[in-house]
Amino acid sequence: MSLLDIRHVSKIYGELRALDDVSLKVEQGEWVAIMGPSGSGKSTMMNIIGCMDKPTKGEVILDGTDIARESSKRLTDIRRDKIGLIFQQFHMVNYLTAVENVMVSQYYHSMPDEAEALEALDRVGLRERARHLPSQLSGGEQQRVCVARALINHPEIILADEPTGNLDETNENIVLDLFRQLHNEGTTLIVVTHDPEVADAAQRTIVLEHGRLVREVINEHFGE
């Protein structure tokens, strides 16, 4: 059974079909990139997979549960337990330090553990910046904190919406390297991107246009 099975999902806002009869399967440990022009429904799909929104039609089976049918309270639980989120705007709580931001995620999930949070920051190369506030960090550093926060609870799926959209090449590579490590550890990755280079790092790329899944490309060179 696939980890994620999206079946004929539509998201309709009035006249507009943000997602139009999309079906997609993602296996455990897979790394999938989602591309498509602006307004094609990428973020809408991420919201649905990330349990922050429900589809108008269709089923979304995540780890055996149809999240399209769950209450919002259950969705919060599922999101907390199974999903790690990384956003384009590196959203951090601006009055908490880097390590505290990572610990917030632990706090909602289970138990805050500063040592473990520092280890996660170490992993993204920011151990010595752990006590800095977001305003004292560069954009790339903030995004790396967000990566650390997303992986701290060992989620089954990491969802990243334009994770490198605002980063320079160096930071982009750091983040991609982190994704590679996570992939090697068996984490499932779904990454929305405009950047062909970022998409190239994935095993498979799907392309959305006007809310429809129009193409699917397998990366032959993956792992090289």
Added chain:
Amino acid sequence: MSKRRMFLRMITASLLRRRSRMLIALLSIAIGATILAGLVTVYVDVPRQMAAQFRSYGANMILMPAEGHSLTPAEAEAAEALIPADQLVGAAPYRYVYLNMVSRQQTFAAAGTDFEQVQRTSPYFKVEGAYPSSPRQVLIGKTVADTVGARLNGVMELTWFPPAEEEDPQADADTFEIRPGMTLSGQADGYGMSDEGSTKQPVYVVLTVGEDGTIASLTVDTSGETEAIGGRCGSEDFTAQFIGKPVGGDSRLMLGRDIDGISGATVTSTAVVQAVNHVVPVEEGAAPRIPRTINFTVAGILETGGEEDDYIYMSLDDMAAITGEPDTLDLVELSVSAAQENLERYTEAVTASGHATARLVKRVTKSETAVLGKLQALVFLVTLVTLVLTMVSVSTTMMAVVAERRKEIGLRKALGASDGAIRSEFLGEGLFLGALGGILGSVMGFVFAQVVSMNVFGSDIRFNFWLVPITVAVSMAVAALSCLLPVRRAVAIDPALVLKGE
């Protein structure tokens, strides 16, 4: 790290690192708590103080001279001893005379008293400055101060003119015997010129008798007279004429024959001769009955709104120094803390003892109680309004805080925060602010109450420790209530908004 510690860490970080916004909320709560604590303190403490004052509100018994006797300090003490000491709150003796401020041609009622006792029998006296504590100091009523323009620490020159001896037909018979070395004094009416025209003013003489039974020395006091006219009669040129002249018995001096008058001051000259012709012996050891002038320093100004404002108060010793009558009291005001029937018993006992005549006077407490009731109603109303205003203010601020933190709340939810977690974080911040504001308010409220009490009631206030937990609890409750609406807003925020690049 435990969840609770992380919770506290997040809340304190939010409050400490986002100071400006939180300071506004904190300030609203602290001000609200200040007014609450302050008014409650006034509300609680003032009646307590007033009750203490009522207990001894003015005197409730007065002692007057017993029939046919004068009231001496010893008699007063004997009378007071008939009242149980633990029920006698205070006993203020009074000696009343009229004193003149010659330079201003003004007469004031003056009282000699014991200020320590006055503070017990009349605790409501409001004194600007201080009660006299050393000799030659006076406490003057507000009206007196305003009339003569007296200031604190200013000097007042006060003169006592002995009242004219009662007309005694026997006295004219001059039945005393002239002995060498004796002192005689006398008085007669002269005239003084004041702004209102000429007035009758007493002229005093004191003379001593020489070895040969004639006048050896003469002092004339004309302090009531206008300096340029009568004043000259006090001069050596004039008084020297009396030396060696006979005195007492049938001897009568005559102006023009025995003594040359001073031109332009004939009336006063005549008065001096008259006074010499009517001298009486001054009792052994007693000071002659002549005017005495003493310079006093104004230690305090008394304002009661009552007739006390028209008086000049000085110590009994100063009063004795000016009148030469240390053993005379006019009345003693007693404040006795006892039930009505006991008061009546004491009154009868004192009067029966013959030391003094005692009388009960009614205390005025009823209207004060009514005023107090109104004051408390007002305090209650103001407190209520303040609490509502605080709530509105805190609620508005917290609303703004929630709006400002929409993204953060969305993020927290995206990270898995349940509605309950968001709720408790915001309530937690609110309660923390409430507690802090409550503590601040308790302290500032005490200061506020102290200022109010000092200014309005002229009394110190006690710090009510039990008010601190109450203020903190009320502040926390108000803060929590104020946060209800903002928290509901926060909970309703959609986590999906963080993915939309807002």
